[in-house]
Amino acid sequence: xxxQDQVVIVTGASRGIGxxxxxxxxxxxxxxxxxxxxxxxxxATAETIGGSARAYACDVSDxxxxxxxxxxxxxxxxxxxxxxxxxxxxxxxxxxxxxxxxWDRVLAVNLKGAYNCTRAAAxxxxxxxxxxxxxxxxxxxxxxxxxxxxxxxSKAGLIGLTKSIAKELGSRNVTCNAVAPGFITTxxxxxxxxxxxxxxxxxxxxxxxxxxxxxxGAVVFLAEASSSYITGQTLTVDGGLSL
Amino acid sequence: MSEDILNRVTKVTVxxxxxxxxxxxxxxxxxxxxxxxxxxxxxLVMAFEDEFGIEIPDEDVSEIKTIGDVVNYIQKKSxx
Numbered sequence: 001x002x003x004q005d006q007v008v009i010v011t012g013a014s015r016g017i018g019x020x021x022x023x024x025x026x027x028x029x030x031x032x033x034x035x036x037x038x039x040x041x042x043x044a045t046a047e048t049i050g051g052s053a054r055a056y057a058c059d060v061s062d063x064x065x066x067x068x069x070x071x072x073x074x075x076x077x078x079x080x081x082x083x084x085x086x087x088x089x090x091x092x093x094x095x096x097x098x099x100x101x102x103w104d105r106v107l108a109v110n111l112k113g114a115y116n117c118t119r120a121a122a123x124x125x126x127x128x129x130x131x132x133x134x135x136x137x138x139x140x141x142x143x144x145x146x147x148x149x150x151x152x153x154s155k156a157g158l159i160g161l162t163k164s165i166a167k168e169l170g171s172r173n174v175t176c177n178a179v180a181p182g183f184i185t186t187x188x189x190x191x192x193x194x195x196x197x198x199x200x201x202x203x204x205x206x207x208x209x210x211x212x213x214x215x216x217g218a219v220v221f222l223a224e225a226s227s228s229y230i231t232g233q234t235l236t237v238d239g240g241l242s243l
Numbered sequence: 244m245s246e247d248i249l250n251r252v253t254k255v256t257v258x259x260x261x262x263x264x265x266x267x268x269x270x271x272x273x274x275x276x277x278x279x280x281x282x283x284x285x286x287l288v289m290a291f292e293d294e295f296g297i298e299i300p301d302e303d304v305s306e307i308k309t310i311g312d313v314v315n316y317i318q319k320k321s322x323x
Contacts, residue, residue: 126286171282 002224004029007080009073011060011117012087014041016186017136020212021084021219023049028220033073033080035060035087052077060087060113061105070120079128082223083121085114085158086136090188092147103150110154111161118165122174131174132223135162136215139182139238155180159234166232175231177222182238184210206239214239244269248295248314248321255290256310259283269311295321 008025012018014036026032026049034049035056036042042055054076058069073080088110091102114135125131140148141155158178165176183189183200189209200209218237221227236242253267262277273279273287288299291313297320299307307313 123286123289126282168282171280 002028003082003220006030006082007033007073007077008082008084008223009033009035009080009117009121010084010086011035011058011113012136013045014038016188017181017184017212017215018084018086019045019048020216021086022046022053024213024216024220025082025223026051026053030082031077033077035069060085060116061108063116063119066113066116066120070117074124079124080121081125081128081130082132082134083117083125084134084136084219084223085117087113088136088138088154088188090148090151092151094147095149098149106150107154107157110151111157114158114161118161118176122165122169125174126169126172129173131169131172132227133162133165133169133174133176134219134222135159135176135178136219137162137178137180137234139180139236139242142180142234142236143242162234163232170231173228175222175228177230177232178234179215179218179222180234180236180238181215182210182236182241184212184215186212200241204239204241205243206241208239210237210239244311244314245318248317249310251294252291252310252313252317255294256287259287259290267310269314270309272309274308291317297321 003025008030010018010022013022013034022032022034022045032053033056034042034045034053035058037059039057042057046053046055056069058065060066091106118133135158137158138155140152141159144152162176162178215237218235253264256267257264260277260279271277288304292299295317307316
């Protein structure tokens with residue numbers, strides 16, 4: 001139970017990768033704050049993973065809501081040791097057709113959301129002289145993808161955010177790393193064509209799409225106390241697809 | 244110089260920087276004498292803001308170098 005009684009905050013915890021991350025930490029004894037846009041969805045995850053998980057509703061793109069969220073988590077559970085910025089959305093479209101609101105919304109949730117939560121978590125972590133901040137980016141942030149200019153920009157932005165926070169907070173024993181999933185079986189990738197799925201299965205040395213648990217394993221590793229000398233890095237977890 | 248403000252500034256500085264109260268003299272510089280780095284300075288400023296219920300804008304922070312500077316600044320701010 002390596003995370004016994006540690007407070008772990010996971011955003012976007014209601015589905016897919018976020019839910020698997022929340023479950024992985026709960027299984028290791030952590031007090032997990034499951035954050036989702038609706039309380040019903042957050043509660044569903046918190047009840048499934050059990051333990052002392054608590055559910056919170058928050059739109060992470062809204063800084064005032066994030067402040068309220070962190071006040072509640074600090075009061076309910078205590079100082080956070082781990083923050084996983086996982087909340088993310090897609091609003092795909094080719095650039096010439098991409099609406100401004102689709103650009104703004106994706107950047108607001110995926111990138112500004114991470115800024116809001118990191119800012120709120122950094123102060124108590126600095127004071128505690130301990131913290132692990134993990135941003136869920138994507139291989140799309142490194143390679144780009146036609147039809148995903150907004151998503152790719154937000155995910156590439158997270159990598160720059162990760163490196164900067166690592167430099168700012170390193171002296172306080174607060175690390176910041178990113179995990180870049182490849183193609184993982186979630187609601188977000190459910191719409192991919194069978195052809196594409198077959199292509200991934202053929203091209204990735206692992207011979208399959210990833211599971212949310214594959215990503216959770218990498219996140220848990222980076223959150224371990226023993227990973228204190230790893231910071232500012234992006235760990236690609238894609239079954240070797242990008243090789 | 245207000246004794247009350249000085250005492251509270253000293254208390255906050257001791258808590259934030261983990262220094263001894265006797266090191267916290269009026270002339271002591273945060274970065275040169277009390278070993279504060281840039282992050283410490285930001286944390287201190289936020290702690291002073293909380294302690295005194297004031298806001299210290301970034302452009303004023305660069306003017307604050309010593310304990311005495313903080314006491315005078317807060318005195319001026321609260322007198323306004």
